[in-house]
Amino acid sequence: MTDRFENHAKGLNSPASHAFPIIPHDAEPLIESTRALYVGGGGTLSVVLVSGAEVVFANLGNGALLPIRVAQVKSSGTTATQLLGLV
Numbered sequence: 001m002t003d004r005f006e007n008h009a010k011g012l013n014s015p016a017s018h019a020f021p022i023i024p025h026d027a028e029p030l031i032e033s034t035r036a037l038y039v040g041g042g043g044t045l046s047v048v049l050v051s052g053a054e055v056v057f058a059n060l061g062n063g064a065l066l067p068i069r070v071a072q073v074k075s076s077g078t079t080a081t082q083l084l085g086l087v
Helices: none
Strands: 020-021 037-039 043-049 054-060 064-066 070-074 081-086
Touching: 037 043, 064 070
Parallel strands: none
Antiparallel strands: 020 081, 037 064, 037 081, 043 054, 043 070
């Protein structure tokens, strides 16, 4: 497969090139920080951003795409499902 952009530098405004499933956990951080987070099944999302700020996103809809840099997704307070970290 040809990738016309393989030699271009990737920045935070670039589209994601990898994704991984997220299992919320109150003590364990993610395997790597994200550039965005996909929510397949809507609900509430409790996260720790890479800055260390703890934030709760309420009333997320199915298929929400959040352009946030996340270090951890907490199980306490998270009801959203089918979460993917995009990097």
